[in-house]
Amino acid sequence: MRQERRTLESTYRVQGATGEWEVVIGLEVHAQVTSDAKLFSGASTKFGAEPNTQVSLVDAAMPGMLPVPNRECIRQAVRTGMAIGARINRWSRFDRKNYFYADLPQGYQISQLYHPLVGEGAIDIAPDPKTPEAIKRIGVERIHVEQDAGKLMHDQHPTRSYVDLNRSGVALMEIVSRPDLRSPAEAGAYLRKLRAILRYVGSCDGNMEEGSMRADVNVSVRRPGEELGTRTETKNVNSVRFVMAVVEQEAKRQVEVLEDGGAIAQETRLYDPDRNETRSMRSKEDAHDYRYFPDPDLLPLELEEAFLDACRASLPELPDAKRLRYEGLGVSPYQADVLTAEVEAARWFDALLDKGAKPAAAANWTTSELFGALNRMGRGIEDSPVSPAQAAELLALVADGTLSGSLAKQVFEVMLDTGDSPAAIVEARGLKQTSDTGAIESVIAEVLAKNPGQLEQYRGGKVALFGFFVGQTMKAMAGKANPAVVNELVRTALD
Template sequence: MADATAPYRIKGEIGEYEVVIGLEVHAQVVSNAKLFSSAATAFGAEPNTQVALVDAAMPGMLPVPNRECIRQAVRTGMALEAQINRWSRFDRKNYFYADLPQGYQISQLYHPLVGEGEVEVLLDPADETSTKAIGIERIHVEQDAGKLMHDQHPTSSYVDLNRAGVALMEIVSRPDMRSPSEAGAYLRKLRSILRYVGSCDGNMEEGSMRADVNVSVRKVGAELGTRTETKNVNSVRFVMAVVEHEAKRQVELIEGGGTVVQETRLFDPDKGVTRTLRSKEDAHDYRYFPDPDLLPLELDDAFLEECRASLPELPDAKRKRYESHGIPPYNASVLTAEVETARWFDALLEKGVEPKAAANWVASELFGALNRLGKSIEESPVSPEQAAELLALVGDGTISGSLAKQVFEIMLESGQGAAAIVEERGLKQTSDTGAIDAAVDTVLAANADKVAEYKSGKEALFGFFVGQVMKAMAGKANPKLVNEALRAKLG
């Protein structure tokens, strides 16, 4: 397994290169209406059924900012510990495309809503020291374009404007990443934070979060090279694949005597390669100017205080809280990676279970079962309350760990509570020392040869004896008392 913290280098014939990566993440804002109209934003509606007059660029229609979209962007900036600009302004980005009815996109180039911040990523979940801060340059709010549909007619493309005008946050990173794994860790962490905040659902398959991947290569320690931008990459795995392919392509081009051209590229996930889309435009090509239909945004203290007060406990703070309860760093990272998992685990902790034992059970037993069933934690057949009941029975000695596995499987199938299952099926653990001693004697007598081997130094056989005693007692014996009885009788 590759070391995620080791420098990522590409060896060429005439030198060693490093890759420089920056991401522009487009995150669709969670809101019931679009950025400048009251049209709905639900995914999957019939084409052109969620389009207001403003979205279709009908003459005389004026945009009106959606307060909730601005609020969500500010909350996101605060979660990233970024500068919130009390004064910001919308600009028009002019270009022609068939799915852009206005002939321009309302965005924020010169005065964005959110300024500099950072995301701290953990490169190795098992090592708390393997952190790296990735800078955020800005977050600006803009409207999305529509969508061209090329598979509806043999010779024509259709236009769906349902997405036109939907609010996006464009989160622009600094070029601080130096490997595919760092880019992946950054995107996963950013997605996690957005989902905790509730400002974006992070559904990359549906396009509500996608990344433009900027990649350049240079000799180690040299000046920055020419970058390419690969547009609209919609998964963490694909972002990492783009970085790896594009870095190698650029090195091969340079070493072959060619020149890297600043351009926009597309990723082909089936072939794992990028290809040219168009030459890269600069800001002046879009003829940006302040939008004359929109006043600047001015945020007051009350609005900012309300935004900050609405923030939940974020992943890093939650992870540190879990670790303070004795939960190992790796388990704490796994439990806080997805907001639904963290909510489920918090509900379990609220029932008073021992945190470390609960974390181990969730990471091994629950995740294993959900993976086998093909279910998410939100679809878990076992609720936090039921899990707490099961763990309490183990904690007070009513059932052993092995019996708990049996009970859990029955819970998954039947939906019954653990206590009811144990009572109905007579699965209570026994601490009857007389019965345990009798079972130990029977096992030792039946395995005299192994007893001799054990006493001659083959101590690994102790586990065999424990297993045989537990089997003889149908798994109901108290494991601690079995161990004590065996040690006493084996001398």
């Protein structure tokens, strides 16, 4: 039965020498938009190409080159906003963010400060996976579209740094949360949930190792109930684990500074995962430091209703809706949460249900047997050697009594090794479960004859030995006997 969601109240605190401190966290997530071409040029966005082989004249800021917005990048950002229930602004505008850096050929970044494409929305998170019904709503302030900078490579030469502009001009969505997060667990849950939504929608592949999704982590501390403290921003954190570590370490550092009588500087910091610490990078700039102004080369974006309708119609079933559907089918809240955490797992499970598998039994088997096996093999579900159709066949053989639970495990192991169908394995290896009462009664008689001492104890009142006789019978029949029939016949023989 589906459980009602309940609002979660945060209790995480950092214990200092002078008492407890509350942590306030906001995340600015940069997500690379899934598109074949860059935001303002036709250059490829394919990952892993040789340096500077995917750079157009626009990306290199050659004189006289004018940007032209990529419709697909705008569509993907709008679809992302719709997926989090955000306001879509029918009118938005691009601005120039002016600063100098070696991997920014234009001397400015085209972004959206004053009039973003997407306004306020929200994301529901479940920080504790053991209680997925306990949720917290995290506000999203905005999603704006901007172009990425290039990349500096410092390890190619002993005295020089090289510039790779392949990434220059790639479309990014900057997804800015409200400062509603209050613990490392909440920050991790938010980032995982956002990544899942992006991958369901198909607007970003969420590959943090390749840099297509990274987070700037804003952290401040305060006494519970007091005004917000001064925040720091730790840039370009590229894993959920590191985001959680940044929150924990930066909060502890700030508490120590404040309790020693110091003040927190508003600054940009970097995270060193080897030392598990943050360190100062530069003072934090304000918007006026970048001298924002409307980009004169780009007209405002005006979205037609037909475009918005098409974006809305293209959205898939999203994680929360899918989870509730699974719960309505009899899947436990915890298993529903596990099955919907990654889009590939949800698609695989949907395919299993489409083949006729019973939802509750299918969820139990998928989250325990299949996920356990894939974890041991170091594979993701997209590389599973067992297809949804084969899994449905295996579960059907258990449901109709052809296989017992233990026999099904044996068949599954063979399926993992060979890729053969369950029916073929059962036939070839003689693993079919038997309900032949005559054969089972004969084995039970032998078990009782070989264990007279235990039989006497049972009949003397030690009824817990019932399980011993069942186990011995199943062992003697190599697990091929129907457990229900064995239980019934053993009880009859003993009593």
